[in-house]
Amino acid sequence: MSEHEPTPPFYLGIDLGGTNVKSGVVDDMGRALSSVSVPTHAERGGKEGVETLARAGEKAVEASGLTWKQISAVGLGSPGTMDIEQGMLLEPPNLPGWENLPVRRLLEERLGVPTVLQNDGNAAAYGEYWAGAGKGQRSVVMFTLGTGVGCGIVVDGRILEGRHSHGGECGHIIVQMIGGRRCSCGGDGHLEAYASATSVARRAHEALADPAVVSALRAIDIHDVDSKAVALAAANGDALAIRLVEETAYYLAVGAVSLMHTIDPDIVLFGGGMIAAGPSFLAMIQQHVARLAFPIPAAKTQVEYALLGGHAGFIGAAGCARALHGPSGR
Amino acid sequence: MSEHEPTPPFYLGIDLGGTNVKSGVVDDMGRALSSVSVPTHAERGGKEGVETLARAGEKAVEASGLTWKQISAVGLGSPGTMDIEQGMLLEPPNLPGWENLPVRRLLEERLGVPTVLQNDGNAAAYGEYWAGAGKGQRSVVMFTLGTGVGCGIVVDGRILEGRHSHGGECGHIIVQMIGGRRCSCGGDGHLEAYASATSVARRAHEALADPAVVSALRAIDIHDVDSKAVALAAANGDALAIRLVEETAYYLAVGAVSLMHTIDPDIVLFGGGMIAAGPSFLAMIQQHVARLAFPIPAAKTQVEYALLGGHAGFIGAAGCARALHGPSGR
Numbered sequence: 001m002s003e004h005e006p007t008p009p010f011y012l013g014i015d016l017g018g019t020n021v022k023s024g025v026v027d028d029m030g031r032a033l034s035s036v037s038v039p040t041h042a043e044r045g046g047k048e049g050v051e052t053l054a055r056a057g058e059k060a061v062e063a064s065g066l067t068w069k070q071i072s073a074v075g076l077g078s079p080g081t082m083d084i085e086q087g088m089l090l091e092p093p094n095l096p097g098w099e100n101l102p103v104r105r106l107l108e109e110r111l112g113v114p115t116v117l118q119n120d121g122n123a124a125a126y127g128e129y130w131a132g133a134g135k136g137q138r139s140v141v142m143f144t145l146g147t148g149v150g151c152g153i154v155v156d157g158r159i160l161e162g163r164h165s166h167g168g169e170c171g172h173i174i175v176q177m178i179g180g181r182r183c184s185c186g187g188d189g190h191l192e193a194y195a196s197a198t199s200v201a202r203r204a205h206e207a208l209a210d211p212a213v214v215s216a217l218r219a220i221d222i223h224d225v226d227s228k229a230v231a232l233a234a235a236n237g238d239a240l241a242i243r244l245v246e247e248t249a250y251y252l253a254v255g256a257v258s259l260m261h262t263i264d265p266d267i268v269l270f271g272g273g274m275i276a277a278g279p280s281f282l283a284m285i286q287q288h289v290a291r292l293a294f295p296i297p298a299a300k301t302q303v304e305y306a307l308l309g310g311h312a313g314f315i316g317a318a319g320c321a322r323a324l325h326g327p328s329g330r
Numbered sequence: 331m332s333e334h335e336p337t338p339p340f341y342l343g344i345d346l347g348g349t350n351v352k353s354g355v356v357d358d359m360g361r362a363l364s365s366v367s368v369p370t371h372a373e374r375g376g377k378e379g380v381e382t383l384a385r386a387g388e389k390a391v392e393a394s395g396l397t398w399k400q401i402s403a404v405g406l407g408s409p410g411t412m413d414i415e416q417g418m419l420l421e422p423p424n425l426p427g428w429e430n431l432p433v434r435r436l437l438e439e440r441l442g443v444p445t446v447l448q449n450d451g452n453a454a455a456y457g458e459y460w461a462g463a464g465k466g467q468r469s470v471v472m473f474t475l476g477t478g479v480g481c482g483i484v485v486d487g488r489i490l491e492g493r494h495s496h497g498g499e500c501g502h503i504i505v506q507m508i509g510g511r512r513c514s515c516g517g518d519g520h521l522e523a524y525a526s527a528t529s530v531a532r533r534a535h536e537a538l539a540d541p542a543v544v545s546a547l548r549a550i551d552i553h554d555v556d557s558k559a560v561a562l563a564a565a566n567g568d569a570l571a572i573r574l575v576e577e578t579a580y581y582l583a584v585g586a587v588s589l590m591h592t593i594d595p596d597i598v599l600f601g602g603g604m605i606a607a608g609p610s611f612l613a614m615i616q617q618h619v620a621r622l623a624f625p626i627p628a629a630k631t632q633v634e635y636a637l638l639g640g641h642a643g644f645i646g647a648a649g650c651a652r653a654l655h656g657p658s659g660r
Contacts, residue, residue, distance in 0.1 A: 081626060090626075139493050153592070160485065162594020163469050164626045172624065173588040177505045177581065187622065251507065258503040262483070262592055264492020292517065294502065296411060296420075296494045 006033055009072040010064075011321045012057050012113070015120060015313030016049075016078040018042055018094035022310060023056040025064035025071070026318035030131025032311050034063035045097030046089070053103075054110045060314075073325035074115040075317030076107060077123030084165040087117040093185075118320045120313055122159045122168055124306075125152025126323075127316025128269050132308040139265035142306060143170070143255060145274035148184060149192040152316075153263055159320070160263075171196070175254050194251040197227035197274055203244055204230050215240035231277040248274075249281055253288030260289070260297040271306030336363055339402040340394075342387050342443070343648030345450060346379075346408040348372055348424035352640060353386040355394035355401070356648035360461025362641050364393035375427030376419070380436045387441060390644075403655035404445040405647030406437060407453030414495040417447040423515075448650045450643055452489045452498055454636075455482025456653075457646025458599050462638040469595035472636060473500070473585060475604035478514060479522040482646075483593055489650070490593075501526070505584050524581040527557035527604055533574055534560050545570035561607040578604075579611060583618030590619070590627040601636030 006027040015022040017040060024035040036059045041052060053076065061068055081090040087104025089095065108115035118126070125134075125142035134140035138157065144150035149171030153160040160167040171192035172185060180189020184198065193199055204225050207213050216238040217225050233241035256268045270285065286303045293301070308315055336357040345352040347370060354365040366389045371382060383406065391398055411420040417434025419425065438445035448456070455464075455472035464470035468487065474480035479501030483490040490497040501522035502515060510519020514528065523529055534555050537543050546568040547555050563571035586598045600615065616633045623631070638645055 081624075155485070155490065160593065163596050164594055164630050166591060166594040166624060166627050169591040169594070169624065172591045173503070174505060174584045174622070175507045177584040185624075254504045254507040258588070259592070261496060261499040261502045262589070263490065264494055264496040264499070266493045292504070294411075294496060294499065294515075297496050300494050 011318035012074045013314030013318030021056040023060035024314045046101035050106045073321035075321035077120040077317040114325045121150035122152040123316035124312040127312040129154040130319040137266035141259045141265045142269040145272035191255045200227035249284035257292040267302040269306045341648035341651045342404045343644030345643030351386040353390035354644045376431040384440045403651035405651035407450040407647040451480035452482040453646035454642040457642040459484040460649040467596035471589045471595045472599040475602035521585045530557035579614035587622040597632040599636045
């Protein structure tokens with residue numbers, strides 16, 4: 001069998017987001033054979049939602065050229081809160097009407113294939129561990145940078161789920177305990193309140209509220225000043241935007257270092273939309289980490305971008321299905 | 331066999347500190363059969379140090395009424411830095427002259443019994459997990475409050491050692507990333523810079539430097555204003571001391587919550603000299619945790635004092651010896 005030929009068994013991964021459901025069939029090496037995206041229509045609630053998830057899965061199987069009989073197990077990654085062991089969504093803030101939903105059982109009944117539930121940040125980290133930038137490492141911490149700051153932790157090949165499914169919620173570690181910014185979750189001083197795309201935009205708006213501040217960002221409608229606009233302006237040499245990007249790199253380095261002094265993984269990964277800022281942004285994070293961390297992890301722990309992009313979630317969810325139900329399962 | 335009769339096999343635990351070496355024989359249930367303490371004389375260096383460790387161990391075996399033949403394995407807990415897997419001390423700041431010391435091999439050769447090395451904070455956490463306040467739990471985070479802030483993490487019965495022996499170095503997570511206090515390690519804004527006994531004393535000195543501040547602590551020589559004096563003054567109703575204690579409780583709660591959002595253990599424990607401040611101090615920490623943590627861990631994660639006191643280190647080290655070399659080993 002050639003290196004690029006799909007390797008059975010096959011798994012279906014589904015990545016449930018507030019806006020879209022991404023799904024794909026993944027082979028035993030962690031390679032995606034298909035990839036589809038459909039709108040979540042979260043507002044229609046959980047019962048309709050399970051049907052949306054099932055159809056997204058069916059589309060992915062169809063697109064892969066395989067049949068359902070070839071799918072060994074299904075993995076679903078979802079935002080929390082949840083009870084991973086019970087396969088229950090509890091009160092997911094981005095999925096109104098999906099409360100207390102036994103989503104694993106419902107999806108398993110609908111699809112007729114063994115199904116596992118995992119937190120989306122954990123699933124993305126597991127995807128990178130299995131088949132992405134963490135391949136070959138034993139322990140991985142991954143931050144997913146978007147509207148919020150997601151996180152997942154893999155130690156010795158196992159996801160750190162936590163005893164109440166709150167393991168790896170590291171967007172909500174407290175990095176500024178005195179006078180910290182308000183987080184979207186309502187807490188104060190959380191990493192996410194400083195380092196999310198939302199925070200970059202908010203910090204830009206705050207700076208621009210001072211009429212004395214000169215910036216190319218003033219040429220844009222204030223409502224269009226988001227993290228992408230800031231990254232672009234920084235790349236074009238705008239001083240304010242450069243400062244905002246540099247601060248963000250520092251905040252992320254603080255998060256990475258606190259995890260290096262807690263989990264001490266082989267590698268810390270950053271994924272999500274914000275890594276479009278490119279290699280100079282990563283270099284800034286790496287420089288801060290090298291300065292802030294203890295000498296041994298500073299020298300030995302890798303800090304890199306993730307490799308799987310928007311596929312990390314469903315590939316990782318498929319990997320979780322494989323870990324529990326496949327021939328290589330635990 | 332009665333519940334209180336010692337249960338073989340037996341293990342020797344040795345807890346190496348910068349000032350004293352504590353040692354004891356521990357039975358298979360985690361009960362200490364003996365407990366001795368001798369001065370470390372760290373300044374005499376590592377070679378002499380191994381002899382001191384061996385003699386402390388011999389005293390503990392003698393005091394237990396057992397013979398060396400009854401000791402199945404030895405566990406040594408030590409401050410870092412170290413390479414746990416290799417059994418090497420690297421550059422322990424509190425043990426000058428002990429650099430690059432293959433302490434596990436040297437001690438094993440000297441005692442003739444299989445020996446394991448573990449970080450002291452990890453060993454204390456494992457002791458509480460095995461035989462103290464974490465008994466019966468699957469996952470434990472423990473902070474040891476003293477001159478510094480030690481930490482250890484046990485997940486599903488295994489110590490989170492990290493890939494470079496820096497797991498659970500949570501005294502050095504960053505809790506105030508902007509304008510943070512300088513830590514003894516040289517870093518800025520670390521938990522230890524706010525919540526150690528040293529920091530309590532420093533913050534008291536800073537407050538007393540303002541002549542307008544009224545406090546009963548002024549009746550004491552400034553050199554005697556330490557964390558114990560602050561705790562005593564707080565218990566006697568001194569407003570400044572009460573504020574310092576309340577702030578310390580908040581800082582510790584911040585550390586606990588960041589770990590609850592990372593590890594999500596069953597229980598977070600606080601041990602070390604500072605817990606002499608008593609149940610009101612614990613209640614303050616618990617109240618802050620309940621307010622700062624996500625609802626589910628806030629409701630479900632226990633936050634308690636440790637139970638083994640100064641024995642946690644050697645009991646935990648003995649437990650590590652048991653885990654690797656005993657009949658119940660992994």
